Amino acid sequence: xxxxxxxxxxxxxxxxxxxxxxxxxxxxxxxxxxxxxxxxxxxxxxxxxxxxxxxxxxxxxxxxxxxxxxxxxxxxxxxxxxxx
Amino acid sequence: xxxxxxxxxxxxxxxxxxxxxxxxxxxxxxxxxxxxxxxxxxxxxxxxxxxxxxxxxxxxxxxxxxxxxxxxxxxxxxxxxxxxxxxxxxxxxxxxxxxxxxxxxxxxxxxxxxxxxxxxxxxxxxxxxxxxxxxxxxxxxxxxxxxxxxxxxxxxxxxxxxxxxxxxxxxxxxxxxxxxxxxxxxxxxxxxxxxxxxxxxxxxxxxxxxxxxxxxxxxxxxxxxxxxxxxxxxxxxxxxxxxxxxxxxxxxxxxxxxxxxxxxxxxxxxxxxxxxxxxxxxxxxxxxxxxxxxxxxxxxxxxxxxxxxxxxxxxxx
Numbered sequence: 001x002x003x004x005x006x007x008x009x010x011x012x013x014x015x016x017x018x019x020x021x022x023x024x025x026x027x028x029x030x031x032x033x034x035x036x037x038x039x040x041x042x043x044x045x046x047x048x049x050x051x052x053x054x055x056x057x058x059x060x061x062x063x064x065x066x067x068x069x070x071x072x073x074x075x076x077x078x079x080x081x082x083x084x
Numbered sequence: 085x086x087x088x089x090x091x092x093x094x095x096x097x098x099x100x101x102x103x104x105x106x107x108x109x110x111x112x113x114x115x116x117x118x119x120x121x122x123x124x125x126x127x128x129x130x131x132x133x134x135x136x137x138x139x140x141x142x143x144x145x146x147x148x149x150x151x152x153x154x155x156x157x158x159x160x161x162x163x164x165x166x167x168x169x170x171x172x173x174x175x176x177x178x179x180x181x182x183x184x185x186x187x188x189x190x191x192x193x194x195x196x197x198x199x200x201x202x203x204x205x206x207x208x209x210x211x212x213x214x215x216x217x218x219x220x221x222x223x224x225x226x227x228x229x230x231x232x233x234x235x236x237x238x239x240x241x242x243x244x245x246x247x248x249x250x251x252x253x254x255x256x257x258x259x260x261x262x263x264x265x266x267x268x269x270x271x272x273x274x275x276x277x278x279x280x281x282x283x284x285x286x287x288x289x290x291x292x293x294x295x296x297x298x299x300x301x302x303x304x305x306x307x308x309x310x311x312x313x314x315x316x317x318x319x320x321x322x323x324x325x326x327x328x329x330x331x332x333x334x335x336x337x338x339x340x341x342x343x344x345x346x347x348x349x350x351x352x353x354x355x356x357x358x359x360x361x362x363x364x365x366x367x368x369x370x371x372x373x374x375x376x377x378x379x380x381x382x383x384x385x386x387x388x389x390x391x392x393x394x395x396x397x398x399x400x401x
Contacts, residue, residue, distance in 0.1 A: 040163045047170035054177030061184030068191035075195060079202050 012055040019048035113165035114152055120172040121145050130175050133182040137175035144168035269312050273305065275391065281398060282391040284309060286347070290387060294331075296342035298350055306347065309389060310354030313361075320392040323347050323363040326370060328381035333367055341365025347387050 026041035121141060124130040131138045148164035275282040290302035298306070313321055325340030325347075344363035352358050373380035392398035 040159075043163070043167055044170075047167050047174070051170050051174045051177065054174045054181065058177045058181035058184065061181045061188065065184040065187040065191065068188055068195075072191050072195050072198070075198060079198065 012052040015048050015052035015055065019045045019052060022048065111152060111158065111161050111165060113162045113169070114148055117145055117148060117165040117169040117172065120169050124172050124176050127176075127179075129183060130179040133179035134175045137171065137178050141168060141171035141175045144171045266316075269308075269315075270391075273308055273312060280390050281393065284389040284391065286387045286389065287382070287385075290347070291343055291385075294339065296339065296346050298346055303350075306350050307354060310351050310356050312391075313351065313356045314354075316394070317357060317360065318394050318396055320360045320362070320396045320398050321351075322390045322392075322398055323351075323361065324388045324390065325363070325365040326384060326386050326388065327368050328384040329368045329371070329375040330381065337365055337367030339365070340367050343387055347389070 022041045022045035026038045026045060029035075029038035029041060124138065124141070144164065145168040148161060148168050151164050152161045270282060273284045275284045277283075284305070286302070286305050290298055290306075292299065309321070313319060323344045325342070325344035327336040327340050329336075331339075341364070344365050348358075348361050348363040351361055368375075368384070371380075371384045372386070373383040375381050375384060390398060
């Protein structure tokens with residue numbers, strides 16, 4: 001759920017899909033009273049989701065940094081042109 | 085007994101052998117987690133920027149290694165190795181995010197610094213421009229003052245020149261006026277320009293035949309001459325008496341001398357300074373016409389007054 005809210009479907013679609021798949025299978029295993037499998041799948045699902053969220057947040061920050069770099073470059077060039 | 089004693093040893097060896105064979109071969113999932121961790125460790129940024137998550141991933145890898153060393157089932161090792169690998173990847177992503185965030189903060193600071201520098205430079209430029217403008221203004225003022233002084237001096241010069249010009253004009257005008265007056269007066273006197281100077285000829289209307297007494301009707305030209313000489317005291321007049329050829333030459337010479345003296349005396353009576361005047365009789369010499377006819381003789385009976393220039397120079401007869 002945390003990974004989905006961070007926009008991971010766009011940034012880390014494979015990791016998010018994997019997390020959702022494993023979560024579904026963990027629920028199935030739990031329903032079948034295969035507790036060991038359910039626990040393993042749930043742990044993997046959580047790890048996948050955390051990775052998806054981290055990727056998404058990293059990508060977002062990197063995009064912001066790139067945009068800032070571009071605007072700083074534009075500002076620097078603008079000021080260089082204005083300089084006598 | 086010995087066999088009895090040996091059996092458990094064999095069992096133990098078999099057991100040991102079995103234990104050895106139960107140790108799993110290389111686990112691919114664990115290898116992957118190890119290499120991922122090694123890469124993150126080699127990068128250095130992950131440990132620095134995401135220390136908590138990096139430690140967690142190290143702990144997760146240790147769990148997997150321990151399970152593997154214990155000879156836990158492959159599924160268990162796989163599970164732990166997978167979780168460790170995902171934690172390493174997550175720590176790396178968090179480090180990337182922190183790095184980007186640091187760059188964002190730096191970019192903001194750099195932008196602020198750049199704007200501050202720009203504003204400082206603009207202010208410096210404005211100050212410099214203001215100083216320059218002040219210098220220019222002061223310079224312009226000095227120039228203006230200098231120009232003003234020059235203008236005043238030039239105006240004074242112009243005024244002096246104008247006064248000089250007016251004076252010159254006045255003098256020129258005066259001279260011109262004097263010349264016009266002189267010309268007019270000389271015209272009135274019927275003066276003729278000759279090589280001896282201006283000559284005023286007074287005809288025989290002045291005197292009766294053989295007499296040296298001025299006739300009243302002949303006074304007008306004498307009076308004009310007198311006024312002229314009084315007006316121009318630096319000019320001199322030589323009064324020359326002439327006769328026609330009737331009678332003896334010596335008689336005529338004496339008669340012409342008396343007539344010239346009579347004119348001189350009349351001029352002195354009118355107030356002319358005697359030093360301006362000289363009188364001379366020339367008798368029947370220098371006739372201006374033939375003495376054969378009465379008209380010619382009348383033209384020869386005359387008094388000529390030769391006028392000097394302003395300097396008093398007078399041509400000799």
